[in-house]
Amino acid sequence: MGPNGEQVGIVRVEDALRLAAEADLDLVEVAPMARPPVAKLMDYGKYKYEAAMKAREARKNQVNTVIKEIKLRPKIDDHDYGTKKGHVVRFLKAGDKVKVTIMFRGREQSRPELGFRLLQRLAEDVAELGHVESAPKQDGRNMVMVLGPTAKKAQVRQAKRRDAERAQNAAETPATDEATLTPDPQ
Numbered sequence: 224m225g226p227n228g229e230q231v232g233i234v235r236v237e238d239a240l241r242l243a244a245e246a247d248l249d250l251v252e253v254a255p256m257a258r259p260p261v262a263k264l265m266d267y268g269k270y271k272y273e274a275a276m277k278a279r280e281a282r283k284n285q286v287n288t289v290i291k292e293i294k295l296r297p298k299i300d301d302h303d304y305g306t307k308k309g310h311v312v313r314f315l316k317a318g319d320k321v322k323v324t325i326m327f328r329g330r331e332q333s334r335p336e337l338g339f340r341l342l343q344r345l346a347e348d349v350a351e352l353g354h355v356e357s358a359p360k361q362d363g364r365n366m367v368m369v370l371g372p373t374a375k376k377a378q379v380r381q382a383k384r385r386d387a388e389r390a391q392n393a394a395e396t397p398a399t400d401e402a403t404l405t406p407d408p409q
């Protein structure tokens with residue numbers, strides 16, 4: 224291929240290198256296994272830079288799934304439950320998954336329905352922010368449930384970015400005082 228993307232055809236290597244030198248471009252082999260091999264005239268440094276920028280942009284938009292964990296006991300007090308629920312709400316609003324673990328000790332192990340009811344109550348309390356991804360399961364001495372956010376983490380991040388930009392634009396725009404805009408009657 225030529226410098227403007229046009230087909231040049233089958234050319235000897237020496238002629239292709241001369242064309243590349245005249246156009247101040249690089250001769251890059253695109254398909255070495257083809258018969259004959261396919262080469263392209265391009266600015267290889269610019270191509271590598273643009274590829275790196277695309278990769279950086281893709282990494283920036285990539286979402287890392289984070290699972291936060293909250294541990295509860297079956298006989299939790301109402302105030303403590305409210306505090307733990309607040310943590311779950313904060314994690315779900317941030318777009319993270321939450322693993323809720325109920326730990327049973329001693330005689331509590333014979334009453335897994337207490338833990339099940341507690342997990343159901345928590346799921347109902349945060350229903351508008353998250354949904355149950357895995358139902359409560361007994362796992363030895365623990366009962367585990369995973370809650371997933373209704374909003375994706377990328378959407379949460381974009382909303383935060385938008386809000387920050389609005390706040391910055393509002394701070395940069397000077398407030399106008401009406402007294403300074405009206406002419407002096409004297």
